[in-house]
Amino acid sequence: MALRVIEIVTPREDKEEVAKSLESQRPDEGYVFWATPLDDGESLSFRIVLQVQESEDVLDKLEQLFAWTEKYRIVVYPAEATLPRLDDLSRKEEKDKAAFPEEKTKAHNRISREELYADVLDTTLLSSNYVMLVIFASLVAVIGLMRDNVAIIIGAMVLAPLLGPNVGLSLATTLADSKLSLEALKTLTVGVLLCFVIAAGAGMAFGLEQMNGELAARSVTEYSDIILAIVSGAAGIISFTLGVPTSLVGVMVALSLLPPLTASGLFLGAGLYQEAGGAALLFLTNVICLNLAGVVTFLVQGILPLSWWDKERAKSAIFRSAAIWTVLLAALVALMLFRNRP
Incomplete structure (x- = not known):
C-alpha cells in the first residue's frame, strides 16, 4: 500500500502539546513522526509517515485536536518508501492476540x-x-x-x-x-x-x-x-x-x-x-x-x-x-x- 507524509507546521511554543498528542495516537495508527525547526526560528515542522489508508483518520483527529487556525498548516504528499518499514503485519498479529483488543476506526482502503x-x-x-x-x-x-x-x-x-x-x-x-x-x-x-x-x-x-x-x-x-x-x-x-x-x-x-x-x-x-x-x-x-x-x-x-x-x-x-x-x-x-x- 502507498505511503503518505503529513507535515504539520506549528508555532514553537506548541511543540510539547503537539508532540504529546501525536505520541498518544501513534500506537493506534502505526505511524512514525519527528520534529524539525524551521528557518524563521518561530515554527516547527512535524512530519508523520504512515500508510495511505490511515491518513484520513489521522487528519480528522488532528483537525479535532488542534482546531486549525492561521497559525497551523498541514500538507500531505506521497512517499515512495520508508526504512525501517511500517510493519503493519506485526501490529495486526499483536492486536489479534490481545485478550481485549481496542476498538479502532476501520481503515479506508483509499486516499484521504x-x-x-x-x-x-x-x-x-x-x-x-x-x-x-x-x-x-x-x-x-x-x-x-x-x-x-x-x-x-x-x-x-x-x-x-x-x-x-x-x-x-x-x-x-x-x-x-x-x-x-x-x-x-x-x-x-x-x-x-x-x-x-x-x-x-x-x-x-x-x-x-x-x-x-x-x-x-x-x-x-x-x-x-x-x-x-x-x-x-x-x-x-x-x-x-x-x-x-x-x-x-x-x-x-x-x-x-x-x-x-x-x-x-x-x-x-x-x-x-x-x-x-x-x-x-x-x-x-x-x-x-x-x-x-x-x-x-x-x-x-x-x-x-x-x-x-x-x-x-x-x-x-x-x-x-x-x-x-x-x-x-x-x-x-x-x-x-x-x-x-x-
Missing part, C-alpha cells in the same frame, strides 16, 4: 478525503486549459465520426475532460459542498455547450453524405448502455479514490461521454433531427448513470464530511440527489421504450 478533494478539484475548475482540451477533443471527435475511424474517436475520448466535472458534482453532493457543486455544473455546462456548438457547426458546414457505422452506433441507446455507464462510472470513482489516474484512461473510453454528444451536434447540423435526439439520449444516459453511480460509490467508500452537522446536510443532499438521478434515469428508460415501440 482532503487528498481526494484536491485531486477532483483540479479536474473540476473551469480554466483556459479545460476549454482548449474540449475544443481539441471535439474537433478530433468530429473528424473520427465523419471518417468512421475508431482509433481517432478513442483519441477524442482520452482527450476529453468531461469526466472530471461529473466526478466533482458527485463528490460535492456527498460532502454537501455547494461551492464545488456550482463550479462543477458551470464547468460541465461550458464543456457540453462548446462541444455541441462545434459539432453542430461542422454538421452544417459539411453535412453528412451517408450514415456510417460509428455515427449509427451513437444514434441509438440500448439497455446494455445503461449497465455499461453505471459500471464504468463506479470504476471511475474508485480510480479517483485510489489515487490511480492511469486507470481513468480506460474509464474515459468505456464511458464514452464525448462521441454521442458530438454525434448529436453533427446530426442536428445536418438536419437529421431524429438521429440527433437518439445521440442526445445516449449522452444523457451516460451522464445520469455516471452521477448516480458516483454518489452511491462515494457513499460506499465512506466519503462524508467530518463534522456531524455537515454529515446531516450531506445525507439529505445524497438522498435528494440519488432520487433526482433515479427519476431521470427512469424517465430515460420510459423514453427508450417509447422510441423502440413498433
Whole structure:
C-alpha cells in the first residue's frame, strides 16, 4: 500500500502539546513522526509517515485536536518508501492476540478525503486549459465520426475532460459542498455547450453524405448502455479514490461521454433531427448513470464530511440527489421504450 507524509507546521511554543498528542495516537495508527525547526526560528515542522489508508483518520483527529487556525498548516504528499518499514503485519498479529483488543476506526482502503478533494478539484475548475482540451477533443471527435475511424474517436475520448466535472458534482453532493457543486455544473455546462456548438457547426458546414457505422452506433441507446455507464462510472470513482489516474484512461473510453454528444451536434447540423435526439439520449444516459453511480460509490467508500452537522446536510443532499438521478434515469428508460415501440 502507498505511503503518505503529513507535515504539520506549528508555532514553537506548541511543540510539547503537539508532540504529546501525536505520541498518544501513534500506537493506534502505526505511524512514525519527528520534529524539525524551521528557518524563521518561530515554527516547527512535524512530519508523520504512515500508510495511505490511515491518513484520513489521522487528519480528522488532528483537525479535532488542534482546531486549525492561521497559525497551523498541514500538507500531505506521497512517499515512495520508508526504512525501517511500517510493519503493519506485526501490529495486526499483536492486536489479534490481545485478550481485549481496542476498538479502532476501520481503515479506508483509499486516499484521504482532503487528498481526494484536491485531486477532483483540479479536474473540476473551469480554466483556459479545460476549454482548449474540449475544443481539441471535439474537433478530433468530429473528424473520427465523419471518417468512421475508431482509433481517432478513442483519441477524442482520452482527450476529453468531461469526466472530471461529473466526478466533482458527485463528490460535492456527498460532502454537501455547494461551492464545488456550482463550479462543477458551470464547468460541465461550458464543456457540453462548446462541444455541441462545434459539432453542430461542422454538421452544417459539411453535412453528412451517408450514415456510417460509428455515427449509427451513437444514434441509438440500448439497455446494455445503461449497465455499461453505471459500471464504468463506479470504476471511475474508485480510480479517483485510489489515487490511480492511469486507470481513468480506460474509464474515459468505456464511458464514452464525448462521441454521442458530438454525434448529436453533427446530426442536428445536418438536419437529421431524429438521429440527433437518439445521440442526445445516449449522452444523457451516460451522464445520469455516471452521477448516480458516483454518489452511491462515494457513499460506499465512506466519503462524508467530518463534522456531524455537515454529515446531516450531506445525507439529505445524497438522498435528494440519488432520487433526482433515479427519476431521470427512469424517465430515460420510459423514453427508450417509447422510441423502440413498433
